Amino acid sequence: MKSDQNRYTRTSGRIAKTRTKLTIASDRLDCNQAEMTQMQEEVVNILSKYLNLDSELFDIRIEIINRTKRGVKDVKTIQIK
């Protein structure tokens, strides 16, 4: 996860885009942002249990891929890169 230290080096347009994406993902999944952050951390922990990972070199993002199915409540596809 990008931390607050980047807040000053990144432009506000980038920050806005990241915040919008996170907010929308959180709205659609009905899962608050603190839980999403926690989920990302846990995913990293699990991955590093099995793989030799350098935490500086990768980034976990939650994106909703199945856009055409929006509005249908039971279809929620999450891709973790």
Add this chain to the structure above:
Amino acid sequence: MSEVIVVTSGKGGVGKTTSTANIGAGLARMNKKVVLIDTDIGLRNLDVVMGLENRIIYNLVDVVEGNCRVKQALIRDKHYPGLYLLPSAQTRDKSAVSPEQMIKLVDSLTQIFDYVVLDCPAGIEQGFRNATAAAQRAIVVTTPEVSAIRDADRIIGLLQAGGIKKIDLIVNRVRVDMVKRGEMMSVEDVLDILAVNLIGAIPDEESVVIAANHGESVVGSDTLSGQAYMNIARRITGETVPLIDLESGATLLHRVVSLFRRK
């Protein structure tokens, strides 16, 4: 064949009413018969934006309640003979009209007009349900701000769940100078997040405010925003019109092309 379009956004103050008025004027310039319906009962505004506020006798609720015939409530625009407004009621509230009554009203208007454009109130309550009930397609207005995009996403979901197949997006109030500096999300950023078809982007220009002050549309004026709204109207009718490069304004090529297009 007539088309029923709802202009909506979720969030208030992003330019639904201004967009409705300008789309209406744009379609009327193309010699279409257009009626704009203000569905914001209790907070009517479209009449003021169009400069028709002192011609109102009957309103939407009067028509629905049978106090007058539809044609008695329609107000002809000052400039375009094919453009009409059905104003909203100022002293009533949203519960005065039901979705079924809206469908019936819109049905009667499709007999007369090529386009019925509904100006939706902000929010997702009954006013939204009334406005969207009769629509076949929707135009969602947003601005490059976190709050407006979030609400637009929610609205798009609700429209899809409501069975509206064709949903297009207007990104309003784009400030090219700020986008260049990286201090505002670009139109591409917004599209990347919302993944719907872009029908036009409107630059944040003084001319839009000035036109609204006078109760006029920007469509037809020699401004970038006026051109952008005119292009949206043409895209609504099915024409393929390239997007204006907001940065350079209307390019030389664009001007030459539009010169030839004017028959």
